[in-house]
Amino acid sequence: MVAPPDNDVLWARALRHSHRGDPALIGVSVNVRAGEILAVLGPRGSGKTTLLHCLSGQLVPDEGEVWFNSAPVHTLAEPARERLRRDRFGWIGGDAQLMPELNAWENAALPMLLRGDGHRRSRRTAQEWLERLDIGDVARKRPADLTQAQRQRVAVARSLVTAPAVVFADEPTAALHRPDRAHVLRTLTSAARSHDITVVLTTSDPEIARHADRTMTLVDGRPGAPMPVRDRESASPWPASV
Numbered sequence: 001m002v003a004p005p006d007n008d009v010l011w012a013r014a015l016r017h018s019h020r021g022d023p024a025l026i027g028v029s030v031n032v033r034a035g036e037i038l039a040v041l042g043p044r045g046s047g048k049t050t051l052l053h054c055l056s057g058q059l060v061p062d063e064g065e066v067w068f069n070s071a072p073v074h075t076l077a078e079p080a081r082e083r084l085r086r087d088r089f090g091w092i093g094g095d096a097q098l099m100p101e102l103n104a105w106e107n108a109a110l111p112m113l114l115r116g117d118g119h120r121r122s123r124r125t126a127q128e129w130l131e132r133l134d135i136g137d138v139a140r141k142r143p144a145d146l147t148q149a150q151r152q153r154v155a156v157a158r159s160l161v162t163a164p165a166v167v168f169a170d171e172p173t174a175a176l177h178r179p180d181r182a183h184v185l186r187t188l189t190s191a192a193r194s195h196d197i198t199v200v201l202t203t204s205d206p207e208i209a210r211h212a213d214r215t216m217t218l219v220d221g222r223p224g225a226p227m228p229v230r231d232r233e234s235a236s237p238w239p240a241s242v
């Protein structure tokens with residue numbers, strides 16, 4: 001094992017992973033600098049979620065290495081990976097996955113409450129994040145009384161309350177209508193930028209990737225052609241075969 005460069009918060013090399021014999025990642029390497037917003041762009045089934053699961057320690061790749069802040073993740077035992085995820089990483093899925101019996105601030109505060117932070121501090125931090133994301137006024141509402149875009153912003157707040165080093169966002173706006181997507185993305189990226197939080201997000205939409213500092217593409221589990229985000233309007237995101 002060779003330690004990664006110091007300035008990469010995440011560094012993964014030659015990742016290979018199969019699901020029940022079907023290859024999902026085939027030799028993927030990625031590095032993410034601290035504070036960077038990286039988009040992983042690819043069509044359905046290209047391996048984006050599998051890559052995010054490997055980078056965030058939810059999955060140990062069959063082959064390859066994952067490092068976080070110059071420490072190996074792929075060799076950690078499950079309890080240590082769980083602690084890493086709880087203490088240093090945030091997660092946003094395509095569906096907000098809120099607890100229906102908890103209101104918005106309780107959902108947002110959940111990661112703090114679960115790790116034993118005090119009730120008052122957790123509530124204050126959650127409320128602050130809801131306000132930064134323009135949904136402070138719905139803090140006492142339950143998920144069933146929120147719009148989908150509001151629910152997704154609660155999920156964004158939940159990913160940020162613990163001041164994580166990295167937020168992983170797996171197709172974070174996939175379930176939203178187009179006008180809501182840019183808004184939720186902007187709230188996530190501007191919150192991350194102002195708090196120096198690194199974001200790795202997946203998407204199949206080049207428009208979403210535009211919000212990132214840098215984009216890497218995946219096609220059939222392999223790295224696709226590099227596509228600088230700034231050039232994306234004149235470029236097709238996929239090779240001609242896709």
Ligand SMILES: Nc1ncnc2c1ncn2[C@@H]1O[C@H](COP(=O)(O)OP(=O)(O)OP(=O)(O)O)[C@@H](O)[C@H]1O
Nearest residue numbers: 019020023024042043044045046047048049050051
């Ligand atoms: N738990 C699993 N069991 C079996 N096959 C899986 C599993 N997870 C993913 N796959 C398969 O691995 C490949 C990559 O899936 P993955 O979800 O990583 O891609 P993706 O780009 O995120 O796609 P999507 O946008 O559809 O979620 C696909 O062929 C998928 O069917």
